[in-house]
Amino acid sequence: MAGVTTIIEAIPDATISPVKSFVKFLLRDPSSICAGYQAKQLHAQLLKYYSIASSSSSILAIYCRLRLTDDSFRVFSSIPSPSRSSWTSLIRCAATAGLFPVVISLFHRMRAAGAPPNPTILPTVLKSCTILKNSKLGESLHACTIFFGLDSDLYTCNALLNMYCKLADCQNAYNLFDEMPRRDFTGGNTIRNDALDQTLVGSFSRHFPVDNMMKLFNSMAERDVTSWNTIIAWYMENGRHEVALAMVRKMTNIGLRPDSFTLSTVLPNFAEFADVSKGKEIHGFAVRNRLDRDLFMGSSLIDMYANSTLVNYSYHVFDRLPNPDAISWNSVIGASVQNGQFNHGLRLFRQMLLSGVKPGPVTFSCLMPACAHLATLHLGKQLHGYVIRQCFGSNVFVLSALVDMYAKCGNICTARRIFNAMPSIDMVALTAMIMGYALHGPVQEALSLFRRMERENWRPNYVAFVAVLTACSHAGLVDEARTFFDSMRVDYGITPCLEHYTAVADVLGRAGKLEEAYEFISKMHIEPTASVWCTLLGACRVHKNEELAEKAAKKIFQLEPENMGSLVIMSNIYSAAGKWNETAEMRRLIRDKGLKKQPACSWIEIKNKVHGFIAHDTTHPSHGRIVEAWEALMEQMKNEGYEPNTDEVLHDIEEEQKIVNLCGHSERLAIVFGIISTPPGTTIRVTKNIRVCVDCHTASKFISKIVGREIILRDFNRFHHFRDGECSCGDFW
DNA sequence: ATAGGGTTAG
Incomplete structure (x- = not known):
């Protein structure tokens, strides 16, 4: 308040009494003091005109309210025998500053000074004790409340209840109920060892039996919404979602209306199971009760809709939040990235920065996958720079996301460097690294990391097996793939899912074991999808097995009548076998259905700008120079022994025209553009939306040798x- | 005064 300063400054040496009386007035109602410098001026006046003892407790209260921690402690230490309210103020002040050990030691000092515990301070002390996981102290505090007859105080009881919930022994919790605890959604049927260990290790005293919490809850004389919310949160935390929901109904039945705490606690259940109709009910309830602008509700709702793939609803909720905080932004960024809207995620991040909300480590772990999927190395590097400057560089989530980003953007060496420097290795980072090697080629590195995972007792989950099987499949390691596949089921009890089957079918097919692949697919315990049969169909083309190809194609037609890829492949198979009638039939089908192939496109970053090329695209400003450079290259390539391979050109045209068509392939345009736009020796990084064609693959090998450059091409499948x-x-892909 | 939301591999 401006008034405070002006009046005190206006009468510095005036008669003492007006100042004195004003100071008295301020002390009676200090609510007008809302800035540190005003409090300090008042403090100075007090020191000048009054004895220290009489006024310091008042000034302490003001300092504490303004969260001036250091000043509060200084004033407090000047008080010879602090009053109950001084102790209370200072302890609260320490708690708001997050100095939980200080809260505890102050409480001990207060007790030693002879002050009895009181219900205004016990909840705060209990909260600190809970955060510090000090169950020993917690127990004695409980005894203390009973001894002093404070066990009927609702706030104290709620705080105690929260302590028993947070420090409950989860192992016993599981025994308390008949059914097994949480379902494991990672595909196995065991509790993740890392998650369990963290709840048991790390605290310096024992956990409470779950009984304590239940007894306290049942014996409480009075239970308010907070009590119910506390216990509901415990059930949610421990995977007993149905019980949590039943408790919500129960509290409603006895006339307690769920509030935003209740709803934001139970919403993750509907997010996890993507139960959008129940989620919408809660959203509706929130709107009717004006709880939907609560930030906690908001992020839960955003996440719930995102998990149900209704990302537009997430945006809708976000747009209605009055002052979104960092977590609200993280939720909406995560929502868009998880739903494949990578560019929008990046746009939201820029908006977040512009709105002045500081991103945290979670922001980057949400955002980094967008760079990984878009393969935009320069953006990923920028974010990495931000991470380093903000000192988020030791967060395992961020580091794992970085490992993945660098691997997916083609920089496998940087990925490994970050991985090696991680303070503690994380299951996700290991898997990301294995997948990285699988995508880039060094299969032995992938296998050795997988062995390390097993050796260091990281129980591989289904994702880890997807990674290691992909590595085997990309390198053609048939026996290893079979062994891993069996081990997954036998040693780890993981039921194989589509990705595992696809990887194994793929490696069998490409190794030419077509019959075995067919058998394998036929015996899958889940219905094979068209994409699994496509794997086999592709292999049949390479190994020229017409009969099996027809079987596979038939399955694909049944499952996906609109699948054009298989028609194209069949047409190629028939024409290669000289079966012109069948070829014509395939082409007629393609024509009738209207061939809508995804247009092939490739892109390359030059000086922070992305240049995209669609096949046969002549619109690029440098097109003339690209063609010129290509013709010069072609001469040299021919001298080195390059022969165009037109097998993958479908169009019914003359051979010479086919060769011209090849020259217009998007990856080739991008590579040549890269060569003429960067200094000699620069690595060329190109990304393509579908698989690289055989001829472009061969041509790229020649080009790399002729121009002495490394060319890193990321296609739909690998690097x-x-x-x-x-x-x-x-050449195995 | 006590209770609540968002993270990385696929």
Whole structure:
């Protein structure tokens, strides 16, 4: 308040009494003091005109209210025998500053000074004790409340209840109920060992039996919404979602209306099970009760809708939040990225920065996958720089996301460097790294990391097996793939899912074991999808097995009548076998259905700008220079022994025209553009939306040798590092 | 005064 300063400054040396009386007035109602400098001026006046003892407790209360922690402690230490309210103020002040051990030691000092515990301070002390996981002290505090007859105080009881919930022994919790605890959604049927260990280790005293919490809740004379919310949160935390929901109904039945705490606690249940109709009910209830602008509700709702793939609802909720905080932004960024709207996620991040909300580590772990999927290395690097400057560089979530981002953006060495420097290794980082190697080619590195995972007792989950099986499949390691697949079921009890089956079918097919692959797919315990049969169909083309190809194609037609890819492949198979009638039939089908192939496109970043190329695109400003450079390259390539391979050109045209068509492939345009737009020796990084074609693969090998450059091509399936005439995939893809 | 929301591998 401006008034405070002006009046005190206006009468510095005036008669003492007006100042004195004003100071008295301020002390009677200090609510007008709302800035630190005003409090300090008042403090100075007090020191000048009054004895220290009489006034310091008043000034302490003001300092505490303004959260001036240091000043509060200084004033407090000047009080010879602090009053009950001084102790209370200072302890609260320490709690708001997050100095929980200080809260405890102050409480001990207060008791030693002879002050009895009181219900205004016990909840705060109990909260600190809960955060510090000090169950020993917690127990004695409980005894203390009973001894002093404070066990009928609702706030104290709620705080005690919360302590027994947070420090409850989860192992016993599981025994208390008949059914097994939480379902494991990672595909196995065991509790994740890392999650369990964290609840048991790390606290310096024992956990409470779950009984304590139940007894206290049942014996409480009075229970308010907070009491119910506390216990509901415990059930949610321990995977007993149905019980939590039953409790919500129960509290409603006895006339307690769920509030935003209740709803934001139970919403993650509907997010996890993508139960959007129940989630919408809660949303409706929130709107009717004007709880929908609560930030906690908001982020739960955003997440729930995102998990149900209704990301537009997430945006709707977010747009209605009055002052979104960092968590609200994280939720909406995560929502868009998890739903594949990567560019929008990046846009939201920029808006977050513009709105002045500081991103935290969670923001980056939500956002980094967007860069990974878009393969925008320069953006990923910018975010990495931000992470380092903000000192988030030791957060395992952020680091794992970075490992994944660098691997997916083609920088496998940087990924490994970050991985090696991680303060503690994380299951996700290990898996991301294994997948990285699987995508780039060094299969032995992938296998050795998987062995390390097992050796260090990280129980591999279904994702880890997807990674290691992908590595085997990309390298053609048939026996290893079979072994891992069996081990997954036998040693780890993980039921295989589509991705595992696809990887194994793929490696069998590409190794030419077509019959075995067919058997394998036929015996799947889940219905194979068209994509699994497509894997086999592709293999049948390479290994020229017409009969099996027809079987596979038939399955694909049944499952996905609109699948054009299989028609194209069949047409190629028939024409390669000289079966012109069948070829014509396939082409007629393609024509009738209207061939809508996804247009092939490739892109390359030059000087922070993305240049995209669609096949046969002549619109790029540098198109003339690209063609010129390509013709020069072609001459040299021919001298080195390059022969165009037109097998993958579908169009019914003359051979010469086919060769011209090849030259217009998008990856080739992007590579040549990269070469003429960067200094000699620069690595060329190109991304393509579908698989690289055989001829472009061969051509890229020649080009890498002729121009002496490394060319890193990321296609739909994996990375190809072309260097000195060789490719990291070993021509196996 | 006590209770609540968002993270990375697929």
